[in-house]
Amino acid sequence: MTTDKPLTQHINQDKPLAMPEYIDVGGYRSVDKILQQMSAQDVQDVVKDSGLKGRGGAGFPTAMKWSFVPKFEDTDPRSGDDKYLICNADEMEPGTFKDRWLLEGVPHQLIEAMIIASYAIGANKAFIFLRGEYHLAAKRLQQALDEAYQQGYLGDNIRNSGYQLDLYLHTSAGRYICGEETALINALEGQRANPRAKPPFPQVSGLFGKPTIVNNVETLCNLPHIINHGADWFKQLSNNDDAGTKIYSVSGRVQRPGLWELPMGITVRELLYQRAGGLSPGLNLKGFLPGGASTDFLTVEHLDLVLGYDEVSAAGSRLGTGGIIVLDDQNCPVAMVLNLLKFFAQESCGFCTPCRDGTAWAVDALTRIEQGQGSQQDLDNLHKLCDFMWLGKTHCALAPGAVEPLQSALKYFHDDFEQHIDKGCCPYSGHH
Amino acid sequence: MSLATNLPRVGEGNINLVQLSYRDYLSVEEINAIEHEVAILGQRQAAGIEAMKLVQKNRGWISDDCLYAVADLLQMPASQLEGIATFYNLIYRQPVGRYVIHLCDSISCHLTGFAQVSEAIKEYLGIDYGETTSDGMFTLLTNACLGSCDKAPAMMIGEDHFEHLTPQSATDILRQLCAENDKDELNLRE
Ligand SMILES: Cc1cc2nc3c(=O)[nH]c(=O)nc-3n(C[C@H](O)[C@H](O)[C@H](O)COP(=O)(O)O)c2cc1C
Numbered sequence: 340m341t342t343d344k345p346l347t348q349h350i351n352q353d354k355p356l357a358m359p360e361y362i363d364v365g366g367y368r369s370v371d372k373i374l375q376q377m378s379a380q381d382v383q384d385v386v387k388d389s390g391l392k393g394r395g396g397a398g399f400p401t402a403m404k405w406s407f408v409p410k411f412e413d414t415d416p417r418s419g420d421d422k423y424l425i426c427n428a429d430e431m432e433p434g435t436f437k438d439r440w441l442l443e444g445v446p447h448q449l450i451e452a453m454i455i456a457s458y459a460i461g462a463n464k465a466f467i468f469l470r471g472e473y474h475l476a477a478k479r480l481q482q483a484l485d486e487a488y489q490q491g492y493l494g495d496n497i498r499n500s501g502y503q504l505d506l507y508l509h510t511s512a513g514r515y516i517c518g519e520e521t522a523l524i525n526a527l528e529g530q531r532a533n534p535r536a537k538p539p540f541p542q543v544s545g546l547f548g549k550p551t552i553v554n555n556v557e558t559l560c561n562l563p564h565i566i567n568h569g570a571d572w573f574k575q576l577s578n579n580d581d582a583g584t585k586i587y588s589v590s591g592r593v594q595r596p597g598l599w600e601l602p603m604g605i606t607v608r609e610l611l612y613q614r615a616g617g618l619s620p621g622l623n624l625k626g627f628l629p630g631g632a633s634t635d636f637l638t639v640e641h642l643d644l645v646l647g648y649d650e651v652s653a654a655g656s657r658l659g660t661g662g663i664i665v666l667d668d669q670n671c672p673v674a675m676v677l678n679l680l681k682f683f684a685q686e687s688c689g690f691c692t693p694c695r696d697g698t699a700w701a702v703d704a705l706t707r708i709e710q711g712q713g714s715q716q717d718l719d720n721l722h723k724l725c726d727f728m729w730l731g732k733t734h735c736a737l738a739p740g741a742v743e744p745l746q747s748a749l750k751y752f753h754d755d756f757e758q759h760i761d762k763g764c765c766p767y768s769g770h771h
Numbered sequence: 772m773s774l775a776t777n778l779p780r781v782g783e784g785n786i787n788l789v790q791l792s793y794r795d796y797l798s799v800e801e802i803n804a805i806e807h808e809v810a811i812l813g814q815r816q817a818a819g820i821e822a823m824k825l826v827q828k829n830r831g832w833i834s835d836d837c838l839y840a841v842a843d844l845l846q847m848p849a850s851q852l853e854g855i856a857t858f859y860n861l862i863y864r865q866p867v868g869r870y871v872i873h874l875c876d877s878i879s880c881h882l883t884g885f886a887q888v889s890e891a892i893k894e895y896l897g898i899d900y901g902e903t904t905s906d907g908m909f910t911l912l913t914n915a916c917l918g919s920c921d922k923a924p925a926m927m928i929g930e931d932h933f934e935h936l937t938p939q940s941a942t943d944i945l946r947q948l949c950a951e952n953d954k955d956e957l958n959l960r961e
Pocket residue numbers: 392393394395396397398399401404427428429430431432515516517518519520521553554555556558559735736737740
């Protein structure tokens with residue numbers, strides 16, 4: 340029996356399935372299958388054929404990432420070296436709350452998935468890097484981990500296969516930059532979470548200098564279903580060229596904010612109006628961020644846009660995390676961008692100058708404009724900052740992520756910025 | 772006696788000062804829990820964040836004494852651990868109240884009424900962000916997105932999360948905590 344909602348079919352937010360119940364509905368079957376019938380390469384191949392792309396924001400093909408982990412001949416002295424799998428459960432991108440649903444609602448699915456991924460890359464040690472604020476998820480994951488150890492799905496000689504995997508939960512102490520994969524590795528090593536320079540890429544030299552794969556929660560949770568039902572099944576779930584389903588979400592002032600697992604490649608209109616019920620009474624749509632705080636604004640003209648990786652990029656933004664944040668016509672766009680930039684300024688790790696100072700300057704200029712004390716000079720400076728903080732000029736992708744909503748707001752909501760400056764006040768609140 | 776004040780000072784030339792041990796400051800349970808983390812990660816210094824979280828859970832915040840003690844246990848410079856402590860939002864290097872309120876100030880909450888909730892809480896407590904009430908009950912802080920964006924505005928107090936906040940419901944929650952605290956104290960006295 341197959342489903343069109345593989346990721347969320349067994350979610351129970353109030354009381355997630357315990358291990359025996361989860362096994363009763365088919366859980367951990369994929370682990371038995373790979374251990375008995377498939378080599379690590381077989382697993383990599385089926386994931387490659389499935390077309391699975393990373394759901395952490397960048398959409399990088401998962402099997403390709405795995406393939407960069409070195410494979411040594413048995414005779415090579417490095418063949419016995421440690422390798423690590425890390426699940427990125429740091430979800431701190433404002434307006435993104437999909438991983439929390441999977442972590443709290445069906446923790447065993449993630450553990451099952453991580454056994455598959457670890458086996459595929461030859462790792463014997465894996466970590467779940469969970470943001471510190473997700474207390475309920477931490478409790479449920481730890482309980483699920485304990486059960487999996489007791490039932491012989493984790494630890495030495497899993498299911499008498501000879502394969503060994505230790506899986507640990509690490510809870511973070513709160514910092515957005517920890518979600519960047521090399522910063523995450525530093526955090527796991529107990530250091531300040533400054534991102535590392537690449538290359539070397541973590542796939543070659545990551546945690547404690549060993550080959551390391553970092554994958555997002557949602558990415559990983561697809562694996563058991565790909566193993567069970569195959570690559571072709573996975574591909575036919577979607578409406579576009581991206582395979583599988585996607586957990587989309589909508590927040591802001593809409594009738595029914597929430598989360599939905601839907602075929603990859605539905606339209607903005609379907610998500611916003613059929614699922615989220617449209618804007619709250621009396622409000623109209625002004626714009627939206629399609630995939631979390633660090634994506635470019637889109638507007639009313641993009642309602643029929645298909646929410647796939649290539650399609651959203653072609654429209655000048657990114658699918659990102661699939662978390663739509665709606666701007667209505669009675670919330671001030673300048674205030675919205677100011678809020679976003681404050682977040683990035685606060686969460687900048689401070690390592691590189693363009694990001695540390697640029698985000699703070701942007702906050703200063705936006706504050707002046709929002710308070711009615713801004714000038715054309717401020718507006719010009721904001722445009723310049725978008726250039727100074729762009730890709731290739733900063734140490735990591737945090738600052739470019741801050742630029743995306745800023746540059747697109749300057750483009751689409753130009754009149755609003757001008758009005759703030761001309762009138763000397765915020766036209767949305769009337770305060771001076 | 773504080774460990775911090777007992778460290779040798781530059782210019783004192785007192786090389787006989789006894790280096791106090793982490794054992795004087797950390798409980799056996801704390802030491803065992805930290806050593807467990809060290810064993811998992813395989814490197815002593817890698818456990819720094821977990822260690823501070825463990826100690827903070829017992830003591831509310833990371834005092835200088837705690838910082839020196841944990842650094843001693845993990846065999847790392849205290850200055851390095853301080854650099855880590857101050858990097859992370861959820862490690863408190865100042866005393867905090869019995870309840871630490873983390874009100875989400877990120878975008879979905881901003882769009883759905885953060886400002887009004889924030890004003891109501893500040894007025895009710897009579898403090899601003901980064902401050903603690905004079906009775907030591909509440910510390911008020913902001914937090915980045917709590918993952919409750921579809922149920923915004925949201926806040927976290929300790930390990931409890933509250934959603935769909937209004938100025939009324941937010942202050943009711945604080946009032947409730949005060950009432951529970953009073954009851955606890957009454958029980959203690961009786
Ligand atoms: C500033 C910043 C924050 C990030 N935060 C997260 C996060 O919270 N969760 C996540 O999965 N990926 C996050 N990423 C992306 C990761 O670096 C990485 O690409 C991702 O975890 C890879 O997983 P995937 O291949 O499964 O998508 C972040 C990236 C940047 C630059």
